[in-house]
Amino acid sequence: MKNTILTLQQRKQNQQKITMLTAYDYTTAKLMDESGVDCLLVGDSLGMVMLGYDSTVSVTMEDMIHHSKAVARAAKTAFVVTDLPFMSYHTSVYDAVLNAGRLIKEGQAQAVKLEGGQAFCEHIKMITQASIPVIAHIGLMPQSVLALGGYKVQGKDYQQAKNIILDALAVEQAGAAAILLECVPAVLATLISELVSVPTIGIGAGAGCDGQVLVYQDMLSMYDGVSSKFAKSFAPIGEQMKQAFKQYCHEVTEQQFPASIHEFAIDDVIIQNLKSEFLTDNRSIV
Numbered sequence: 001m002k003n004t005i006l007t008l009q010q011r012k013q014n015q016q017k018i019t020m021l022t023a024y025d026y027t028t029a030k031l032m033d034e035s036g037v038d039c040l041l042v043g044d045s046l047g048m049v050m051l052g053y054d055s056t057v058s059v060t061m062e063d064m065i066h067h068s069k070a071v072a073r074a075a076k077t078a079f080v081v082t083d084l085p086f087m088s089y090h091t092s093v094y095d096a097v098l099n100a101g102r103l104i105k106e107g108q109a110q111a112v113k114l115e116g117g118q119a120f121c122e123h124i125k126m127i128t129q130a131s132i133p134v135i136a137h138i139g140l141m142p143q144s145v146l147a148l149g150g151y152k153v154q155g156k157d158y159q160q161a162k163n164i165i166l167d168a169l170a171v172e173q174a175g176a177a178a179i180l181l182e183c184v185p186a187v188l189a190t191l192i193s194e195l196v197s198v199p200t201i202g203i204g205a206g207a208g209c210d211g212q213v214l215v216y217q218d219m220l221s222m223y224d225g226v227s228s229k230f231a232k233s234f235a236p237i238g239e240q241m242k243q244a245f246k247q248y249c250h251e252v253t254e255q256q257f258p259a260s261i262h263e264f265a266i267d268d269v270i271i272q273n274l275k276s277e278f279l280t281d282n283r284s285i286v
């Protein structure tokens with residue numbers, strides 16, 4: 001059965017943890033779906049891990065729709081959430097609703113995520129009013145990297161921590177269906193998870209959140225662009241891929257691949273006829 005926003009909310013009520021991973025393409029999304037991951041996030045991190053940008057700010061609506069459609073086609077069970085990219089909702093509430101609608105209609109997402117707390121409550125309210133579930137991303141907001149001057153843990157002093165709590169309460173009040181907490185102290189995230197009734201999903205926010213999310217290239221050691229303390233490697237897939245690519249190059253150059261088991265056959269009579277038709281004295285087909 002397909003997961004919905006209610007599945008995530010029931011998980012919180014039943015004190016069961018929510019699993020979320022980023023996904024950007026059909027093949028990987030299908031593997032995750034078949035592995036029982038609850039929720040696939042088509043994150044704008046795709047700008048970095050799939051497109052090679054330094055940050056997420058260059059990602060466009062077209063990029064998000066393209067990848068969201070691919071993930072949605074694979075997600076038979078998993079709930080699909082797609083990020084509103086930088087400048088697709090900052091300009092006005094109207095743009096926010098319009099672009100959230102595009103992610104649902106064209107990108108086949110089941111919910112959208114946007115980065116912002118108290119300042120984006122009107123946007124969250126109006127998107128929610130359009131019957132689109134919104135996940136509010138607070139704490140470290142990577143789309144604000146230029147203003148923040150880098151990726152830093154948020155909420156370490158009293159004022160910052162209080163502000164993040166106020167963000168969480170405000171977005172819940174505005175109608176956010178879940179809250180994503182990035183790079184905040186673990187005890188602060190636990191406190192927020194107790195204060196709000198909607199599920200919290202953490203990345204670099206400790207074990208007290210109602211669920212966890214990781215960028216899949218991080219958990220498989222496939223990407224070395226930005227390293228984070230919280231990004232546990234679950235398998236050295238990046239290294240295994242490199243070994244496989246090297247082995248492929250070796251076998252092709254050494255003429256070990258393809259072997260006869262990888263070849264298609266043709267009737268000998270046909271090939272003899274073709275040879276006598278095409279082979280001349282000064283040209284030969286081996």
Ligand code: KIV
Binds near residue numbers: 042046203213
């Ligand atoms: O874009 C993304 O992948 C995210 C994660 C960092 C949670 O927002």
